[in-house]
Amino acid sequence: xxxxxxxxxxxxxxxxxxxxxxxxxxxxxxxxxxxxxxxxxxxxxxxxxxxxxxxxxxxxxxxxxxxxxxxxxxxxxxxxxxxxxxxxxxxxxxxxxxxxxxxxxxxxxxxxxxxxxxxxxxxxxxxxxxxxxxxxxxxxxxxxxxxxxxxxxxxxxxxxxxxxxxxxxxxxxxxxxxxxxxxxxxxxxxxxxxxxxxxxxxxxxxxxxxxxxxxxxxxxxxxxxxxxxxxxxxxxxxxxxxxxxxxxxxxxxxxxxxxxxxxxxxxxx
Numbered sequence: 001x002x003x004x005x006x007x008x009x010x011x012x013x014x015x016x017x018x019x020x021x022x023x024x025x026x027x028x029x030x031x032x033x034x035x036x037x038x039x040x041x042x043x044x045x046x047x048x049x050x051x052x053x054x055x056x057x058x059x060x061x062x063x064x065x066x067x068x069x070x071x072x073x074x075x076x077x078x079x080x081x082x083x084x085x086x087x088x089x090x091x092x093x094x095x096x097x098x099x100x101x102x103x104x105x106x107x108x109x110x111x112x113x114x115x116x117x118x119x120x121x122x123x124x125x126x127x128x129x130x131x132x133x134x135x136x137x138x139x140x141x142x143x144x145x146x147x148x149x150x151x152x153x154x155x156x157x158x159x160x161x162x163x164x165x166x167x168x169x170x171x172x173x174x175x176x177x178x179x180x181x182x183x184x185x186x187x188x189x190x191x192x193x194x195x196x197x198x199x200x201x202x203x204x205x206x207x208x209x210x211x212x213x214x215x216x217x218x219x220x221x222x223x224x225x226x227x228x229x230x231x232x233x234x235x236x237x238x239x240x241x242x243x244x245x246x247x248x249x250x251x252x253x254x255x256x257x258x259x260x261x262x263x264x265x266x267x268x269x
Contacts, residue, residue, distance in 0.1 A: 006140050007097045013148035014198045021236035024193055027248045029255040031211055031228045036267065037258035038111070047112040048119075051228065052088065055208055056181045057114050057261055060084045060106035062250040063178065068239050069203050069247070070178045074161045078238070085177030087202075090122045099125045099133050102177050111261060135170040156199030176200040185210040191229045203235035 034054055041049045063070045063084050071080040084107040087100040101121035103114055124130045140148065155171050158164045163173040180200065184192050185208050194205035209229040216225040230251065234244055259266050 005093075005096045006137055009140055009145055009148065010152070010197075010199075013145040014152050015195070020196075022196060023232075023234040023236050023239070023241060023244050025232045025234065025244050025248060026191070027230045027232075027251060028214075029228055029230065029252055030216065030225045031255060032226055034255050034258045035226065037261075040267065041110075041112050041262075045112040047115045049111050049115045051185075051211065052181065052183050052208060053111050053115045053118065054258065054261075055206065055230065056086050056088060056103070056106060057109070057111050058251055058254040058258070059179055059181065059204075059206055060086055061254060061261060062247055064107060065250055066239070066243060066247050068243060069234070071203075071238070072161055072163070072174065072201065073237060074163075081174065081178060085174065086179045086181060087176045087200075088118055089180065089182040090125050092125060099130070100176060100180070101125065102175065104177075132170055132172060132175075139170075152199040156201055160199075160201035176202050178202055179204040179206060181206045181208075183208040185228075191231060193231050194233050196233060196235070203238040205233040207231045 031051065034051065038049050038051065038054060041047065067080055068078070070084055071078055073079075083105050085102055085104045086106045087102040090099050090101050091097075092099055101118055103109070103117055103121075106114065109117070121130075125133060128134060139151075143151070155169060158166065158169070159171045159173065159175045164171055165173050176197075180194070180197070180202055182194060182205075188210055190209045190212060192207055192209065194207045196205065207230070209231070211226055211228050213224050214227040215222055216227065217223075218225075232244075232247070234247075239247075254261065257266070
């Protein structure tokens with residue numbers, strides 16, 4: 001029998017019938033200005049920035065107006081985080097496995113800095129140089145899924161709820177931050193929703209689809225826009241529909257005027 005991948009074992013060992021309510025949202029945005037912004041960042045910094053980097057940075061900015069998402073639930077009480085940290089998923093072994101790369105203080109970094117840090121973290125993962133991932137993977141491979149389930153629950157609680165640092169167990173404080181960003185756009189998928197990962201204990205998941213030329217109505221006229229569909233899965237314990245709407249509004253504003261992320265009023269002359 002072929003051995004299951006780490007990714008598949010984690011899925012089997014953690015998911016069960018849903019016990020918590022989730023909010024699912026969809027946002028279709030015009031990406032023309034964001035693409036113009038990213039072209040400018042590439043030209044001025046030489047860094048290979050992508051829409052995924054931009055979305056992560058914009059999400060961190062939006063969290064400033066949505067502090068209820070930037071925190072954890074510990075012993076039934078909401079506790080805010082001191083920093084805004086976001087994890088990005090990295091595909092390994094040609095998609096057979098997934099790992100996370102967490103960027104701390106994302107709201108304080110430029111998009112080019114986010115791209116550079118993620119490139120470094122992803123390189124370590126691909127080269128087998130990420131210590132936390134290397135510690136966890138052999139254990140996951142060795143244990144049956146029925147044993148993994150309580151272990152993952154416990155380590156997830158110790159890390160993401162209690163914020164403990166236990167190196168011997170591979171437990172680090174808030175391992176996934178407050179949100180997870182991933183993309184299926186490079187696979188040609190237009191729209192999908194991320195299922196919550198129980199042991200990650202994050203309240204917000206954002207997924208990017210593919211950028212497409214789509215018809216849109218602007219000032220009463222039909223035109224063609226480059227559009228992107230963003231979907232989000234939110235933990236209802238942290239926010240309700242009203243707050244989710246604020247998050248969507250802020251993300252749309254940042255796509256319309258991405259220059260504010262660089263402290264600019266608009267495109268440089």
